[in-house]
Every structure is written in structure tokens, then in C-alpha cells.
Amino acid sequence: MIAPSDITGLVLAGGRGSRMGGVDKGLQNFNGMPLALHTLMRLQMQTGHMMINANRNLAAYESFGAPVWPDGLADYPGPLAGFLTGLERCETPYLVTVPCDTPLFPLDLVARLAESLEREDAEIAMAAGRDGAPPAAVRTQPVFCLLRVTLLESLVRFTHGGGRKIDAWTAQHKTVVVPFDRPDDDARAFFNANTLAELHSLEKS
Numbered sequence: 279m280i281a282p283s284d285i286t287g288l289v290l291a292g293g294r295g296s297r298m299g300g301v302d303k304g305l306q307n308f309n310g311m312p313l314a315l316h317t318l319m320r321l322q323m324q325t326g327h328m329m330i331n332a333n334r335n336l337a338a339y340e341s342f343g344a345p346v347w348p349d350g351l352a353d354y355p356g357p358l359a360g361f362l363t364g365l366e367r368c369e370t371p372y373l374v375t376v377p378c379d380t381p382l383f384p385l386d387l388v389a390r391l392a393e394s395l396e397r398e399d400a401e402i403a404m405a406a407g408r409d410g411a412p413p414a415a416v417r418t419q420p421v422f423c424l425l426r427v428t429l430l431e432s433l434v435r436f437t438h439g440g441g442r443k444i445d446a447w448t449a450q451h452k453t454v455v456v457p458f459d460r461p462d463d464d465a466r467a468f469f470n471a472n473t474l475a476e477l478h479s480l481e482k483s
Contacts (some may be wrong), residue, residue: 280392283326293380304378314378324388332362365430391424400454405432407458420444
């Protein structure tokens, strides 16, 4: 059984926020607190350690009380840059990644990913779930991954070779897809807010 203390949680807040008008998504209000802080607190309950990946307003993110690390790759190259930063800084055997813009992600996310990773002796466990109201299809959610830190060297090679797509990298490794489609799983658990209106609609949950 993988213990929570062996897992570091990483909040991905390093994007441009271009679909939200260029604002810093993680600092937008959600139920009275910054979205990334809400995400941090929700993930902190499931792991032993926490980090944030952010590329601007670093002092604001540092005020949340977790270490903050910017991308090591230039020009906002996407979530894999955050994965890379997290793996480079991770001091536990496992890293779990969660984006800052999906506030209703499951409270048992890490436990279910960890159980599947161990059962299948996999290197990566990736969540799959609905990203909208039923009957939305269950699809993989690549930014929700539990990773073995031994994957760092592989990801360095992939990103330095120009690779940017999470699926293309995870396909190189033994990956177990973990469905979050039980009757009591929230159908909007993986709905990511791309506009302020979408974010406010999730506040009413």
C-alpha cells in the first residue's frame, strides 16, 4: 500500500490563462478563496507533501504556504513542463499532478490512483472521468496523473527533444487508466473552468 506520506502533490498553475482572457487562473476567486489555494487544500488532504508550479505572481502563490517552482522550460510549453519541474523537485517516491482549474476533483483521487498503480505495477496512473454533466463520455484526464519519480530521466529526454503532449509521453510507459465512473462519482469532478462564468457555475455545487 502506497502511503500518502510517500506522495507529493503538485498544483499546476503555470498556464497563460489565454481562454480566460489572459488572467492568472489560479488567483481567480472560487467560493471566497483563490482557486489554486482551494485546489492546494483539497489535494493536501490526500498527500504528505505539496508544491505549486506557477510562472507569474510568484509571491501570491508563495503566500499559500507551499513551495512554488516555475517552469524550467521557456515560453509556457504546457503541463508537461510542470510535470518536469515537479519531478525535479520531488523528494518522495511518487508525484501526483492536479490542475488548478478543476476545483471539484475527487477527494479520493490519490487513493484510487495509488491503488491501481500498485495493483498493476505501473509507472503512471491516469484518471479518466466525465468532464461535464451526464451523459458525457468517460475520457482520460491526462493532467491528473500519479507518477513514479524514476520517470524524471525519461521526461527530460522527451521534453528536450521537443515533446509537449502528455499522452505521447505516457504512451512510452506502463500506464494504468483509472475510471472515476461509479454511480456516486460526481459527473463534474473533472470539469475544468475555462471562463469566469464556468468557474462561477461550479461555485453553486
